Amino acid sequence: MIGTVPEVTERIRPRQRLTAGVRTASAGGSATNMIISLCVAPGQKPESRGCAPFGVCRDPTEAGDVVAAGSHSVGPPWSSPTPGGRDRTLPATQISVGASPAAIFSVIVVPGRSPGRERAPFTPGGHETGRPHDHSGDHPGSASSLVTDATVKLHPSGCWSQPAAGTARWPVRAAQRRRSGSMAVVALGRGVDMVRQAADLIGCTLPVPAQVPASRPALHEIRDAYEHIEDRAPGPRP
Amino acid sequence: VPLGHVREEPHPDALTIFDQQRLLTDGVLLYGRHQLDVTKEVPRLLVGVRQFLKDAAANA
Numbered sequence A: 001m002i003g004t005v006p007e008v009t010e011r012i013r014p015r016q017r018l019t020a021g022v023r024t025a026s027a028g029g030s031a032t033n034m035i036i037s038l039c040v041a042p043g044q045k046p047e048s049r050g051c052a053p054f055g056v057c058r059d060p061t062e063a064g065d066v067v068a069a070g071s072h073s074v075g076p077p078w079s080s081p082t083p084g085g086r087d088r089t090l091p092a093t094q095i096s097v098g099a100s101p102a103a104i105f106s107v108i109v110v111p112g113r114s115p116g117r118e119r120a121p122f123t124p125g126g127h128e129t130g131r132p133h134d135h136s137g138d139h140p141g142s143a144s145s146l147v148t149d150a151t152v153k154l155h156p157s158g159c160w161s162q163p164a165a166g167t168a169r170w171p172v173r174a175a176q177r178r179r180s181g182s183m184a185v186v187a188l189g190r191g192v193d194m195v196r197q198a199a200d201l202i203g204c205t206l207p208v209p210a211q212v213p214a215s216r217p218a219l220h221e222i223r224d225a226y227e228h229i230e231d232r233a234p235g236p237r238p
Numbered sequence B: 001v002p003l004g005h006v007r008e009e010p011h012p013d014a015l016t017i018f019d020q021q022r023l024l025t026d027g028v029l030l031y032g033r034h035q036l037d038v039t040k041e042v043p044r045l046l047v048g049v050r051q052f053l054k055d056a057a058a059n060a
Helices: A170-202 A211-227 B014-018 B021-025 B041-059
Strands: A007-012 A017-026 A032-040 A048-051 A066-074 A087-089 A093-097 A103-111 A145-154 B028-031 B034-037
Touching: A170 A211, A170 B041, A211 B014, A211 B028, A211 B034, A211 B041, B014 B028, B021 B028, B034 B041
Parallel strands: none
Antiparallel strands: A007 A103, A017 A087, A017 A093, A017 A145, A032 A066, A032 A103, A048 A093, B028 B034
């Protein structure tokens, strides 16, 4: 069972970078999924941009909005039956604040379902995460790991990469490209399959566009990885 | 180092789908040794597939 669900709050200055991490210790047995949320604290309404390695980012529009949420499956090889297990720190989630008043962000850790195979969308703060292949759950109390710590690390100002003038700040572009890329690859994969099978299935005699055989191997592999993203992450097996 | 799985077997490429730094810098999706240029290759592929399907429908 989850022993604690910590919440850590830090004040962050404009253009300062923040890294949020979560440390867990296995209590033995099976693994668990956890969901990390970065929230704007009540009373704050900054102009900020967030980017999470796992999950989505969005602009906060009101206090309490979740601007970045990520889920991560933690499990083997450290989920040994040995009491105490091993510690593990989840991948960091980063968020930046633009030229805005200082803001306070919270890191909230939500225990997920273990082993997390059912399709139950997590909606932090009522907002859909937008991750079509996020199979992590939102049922607290079913996990077997112990959240021991949640940390927020502030980095010196100015270390965040600045994009060229006139372009969006790159965390926003990152989220947009990640989402666009995933959707494009999956949809395009289906279109390419239709083209490749047209001759066999409907007797189409048109030549297959040269781009199809050239791009198909990469498209196929990347599409499969997105389609089975839950298998690509190290985590509990069914 | 834990490995992700491909077809229920641990695979060294599995985790690379989560490392998309080059998507930010170059607009390129990476997975293992495979790469797909989202800004150039994908639009060309989309145009080719679309035209093929339109022609196939017109000739059906």
